[in-house]
Amino acid sequence: MLEHIPDTLRMIALFGAIIVAAGALLGLRSEWRKNELEDQVTKIMMVLLTIGCVFVILVALHVWGQS
Amino acid sequence: MNDLEYDEVRRQRLLGFLFFLISDCVIFGDFIFSYLYLRNAAPVWPPVGIERPYLYLAAVNSVVLFGSGATMHFAMEAFRHSNRRHFVGLLLATIVLGSMFLGGQAYEYTHLHDTWAGSTFGASFFTLTGMHGFHVFIGVIFLITVLIQTLRGTYTPHRYFGLTAATLYWHFVDVIWVALFFLFYIY
Numbered sequence: 001m002l003e004h005i006p007d008t009l010r011m012i013a014l015f016g017a018i019i020v021a022a023g024a025l026l027g028l029r030s031e032w033r034k035n036e037l038e039d040q041v042t043k044i045m046m047v048l049l050t051i052g053c054v055f056v057i058l059v060a061l062h063v064w065g066q067s
Numbered sequence: 068m069n070d071l072e073y074d075e076v077r078r079q080r081l082l083g084f085l086f087f088l089i090s091d092c093v094i095f096g097d098f099i100f101s102y103l104y105l106r107n108a109a110p111v112w113p114p115v116g117i118e119r120p121y122l123y124l125a126a127v128n129s130v131v132l133f134g135s136g137a138t139m140h141f142a143m144e145a146f147r148h149s150n151r152r153h154f155v156g157l158l159l160a161t162i163v164l165g166s167m168f169l170g171g172q173a174y175e176y177t178h179l180h181d182t183w184a185g186s187t188f189g190a191s192f193f194t195l196t197g198m199h200g201f202h203v204f205i206g207v208i209f210l211i212t213v214l215i216q217t218l219r220g221t222y223t224p225h226r227y228f229g230l231t232a233a234t235l236y237w238h239f240v241d242v243i244w245v246a247l248f249f250l251f252y253i254y
Contacts, residue, residue: 009123016130023137030144037081038231042140045238049136052245055253056126056133064253065122 014060021053070225077228084232088239091202095243098198102191102250113188118180120192125252128171129244132203135164136241139210143234146217149224158214161237165207172200192251199247202240209233 028046031039058064068076106112113119142157181189213233216222222230 006123009127013123013126013130016127016134020130020133020137023141024133027137027140027144037078037085038235041085041235042238045136045235045242046140048242048245049133049238052129052133052241052248055245055249056129059122059126059253065126 010060013056017053017056017060021050021057024049024053073226077226080228081231084235088235091239092243095195095198095246098191098195099246099250102195105187105191109187114186117186117188120175120179120252122252124171124175125248128168128175129248131164131171132168132241132244135161135168136238138164139234139237143230146222146227146230147224151217154217155214158210158217162207162210162214165203165210165237169200169203169207172196172203195247196251199240199243202243206233206237206240209236 024046028043028050031043031046055064138157138160142154142161145151145153145157176193179189181192183189183193210233213222213229216229
């Protein structure tokens, strides 16, 4: 398994999640003024995606999780 | 079909597709509730002798999948702005990231010290993540199909329902993973 490189994995997860969260927030911003049904769904999906990134950031910072 | 007729057909297709996604949410919801039931019925969780899956590998794999959601969103934006080169590049990136997620999941499955029939945790874990992985696999095929269709000129910046459906489906598999990541690796 990859247990012997936990810090490397943690750092990849942390920086990756920050970049993806920034991307999702940018995507949310670009959708913000659109009002079609699919745009509303996309907004919800972008918010949830950002929440997912926050989960990963909290895990990488040892705030959450048991590894 | 003129533009007015197309708009009406598109609206109906979109609604139908959203109902499909909602029904899929209900299926995942059923399994998630059965997992929570089993978890709350057990005196200790995970059951004695069962290890949780490795958290940091799952965290990296999650970032890979969430990243694919972002690239898919920007691919769609590029298509709407008639930027074909960016669209193809971003869609290819989405396909690669989706495949990497499946590879990561396969790696995790082969290194876990639990089986489907080994414990209630294993049964729930393999059922839910396996069903999600199957959805990702279907999503990758869906994306490859729309990429080929786009290269063949099936979609135009005004008529592209297949792309919208693929984008919504891909966001859906991303969002389901947010819930599964929280349930199996954090909670």
